[in-house]
Amino acid sequence: MTIRRYQLLSKICLLSSLSILSTSLYASEKTMQEIVDAVNGTPDMASREAGKKVKLRNHAKGFCTSGYFAPNPKLNDELAIPFFDQSKINVTARFSMGGTNPNASDKTAGRFMSLKIDGDKENLNFVTTNSPVFFAGNLDDFFTFQVKVKQGPEGKQWLIDNKPDAKAFFDFVKQLPPSASFANSPYFGVNSFLFTTKNNDIVPGRWIFEPADGVVNLSQVQLAELPDDFLKEELLTRIKHEPAVWNLFIKLAEKDDEINNPTVLWPEDRQRLLVGQVIINGERDNESTIQTCGNSIFNPVLLPKGITPSADPILNARTPAYIESFIRRL
Incomplete structure (x- = not known):
């Protein structure tokens, strides 16, 4: 076993110890193995082993x-x-599309941004999406959603007919146009966290990232003129100049306001605090x-002092x- 593999396993042990503190908060009939199988579309041993081979x-x-x-x-x-x-903190960012297909088209509407903000002594990670609407409020519904969407139109229709949260999500995504750039998309942390105030009170809140250059979406005519892979080149070219x-x-x-259910949106008039800028x-x-x-x-519950997870x-x-x-994937 290589030194790097030992290092990776050591990190897993550390992350596992951190997550044990919260395992009682996600009560579900499904195991983590079953949840990951549902996301990956690997419902049996053969597909699971095939999935491991291609990571x-x-x-x-x-x-x-x-x-x-x-x-x-x-x-x-x-x-x-x-x-x-701190005045300036290093950021590692990963921009991505949803799903398990590494060749997915950029012409779909989904956009995802994950961040690691690594401070002098503490860290803060984010896992965000361009939809403020989430499709499941508990792990059993999450599992069902993942299984059904992989059944195609019939499974999606079942969700629309039987799961109101999934229907609300599909309704939102249906009217969501693709953004022209990762840089021109907002991102939302759909889960809630608990923040400590100067008076030592606890206030629940959710993360929102708003693009400083504004939201810019593509029309169907503009989208048709683009290749399936335009987002990476666009962003990396953009940041060479600004x-x-x-x-x-x-x-x-x-x-x-409901804190522990990510399918519930809070009213638009809620107070917002400016935390800073991601550059x-x-x-x-x-x-x-x-x-x-x-x-x-990207571990969203690896948090600095003053921020703790909600019971979501x-x-x-x-x-x-x-x-x-x-x-x-090891």
Whole structure:
């Protein structure tokens, strides 16, 4: 076994120990192995072993790049999160499409952004999508959704007829146009976290990334003129001339807002706090950690002091599911 393999396994052990604290929060009849099988479309031993051979994964089509995070110093007036006292923090970013097909077309509407913000002593990871609407509020519904969508139109229709949350998701995606760039797409953390205030109170909130250059979508005519692979080249070419920038906000919940169900949207008039800016400029793209970041885990419950996970079962299942998927790709 190589030294690198030992290092990877050591990281898995560390992540596993972190996730044990939250395993009681994702009660489900399904195991993590079954959940990952549903996502990968590997329902039996033969397909599972075939998937391991090709290192099957979700968000298979993607690429990594780099930049930094510039916290908003005024955030200290509201929240007690020492991590954000730093002036500039390295960012590793992975942009991707959904699904297990590494050759998926960029002409679909889904856009995904995962970030690692690595501070001096602590880290903060994000796993986000361009849809604020999630399709399942618990792991059993998540499992059912993944199984049914892989059955094609018949399975999708079953979800529409039997699962209101899945129907709301399909209705949203149906009217969502493809963005012209990863840089011109907003991204949402559909799960809730708990933030510590300056008064030592706890307030629930959700992450929102808004593109500084605004949202730019493609018409069907524009889309038809593009190749199936345009997003990676567009972003990497763009950041050679000017960085891609997002303003990061925390959208705060109010008393009656549902915290632990990612399918429930909060009203638009909820207070938002500006956390800072994500600046993607490719400045460290030649580093090995950036070039291999697609092989790592973006762990959304690896959090700095002052931020803790909510009891959302989807959120608390992410780390063990990512670990299971990661192990299969070793």
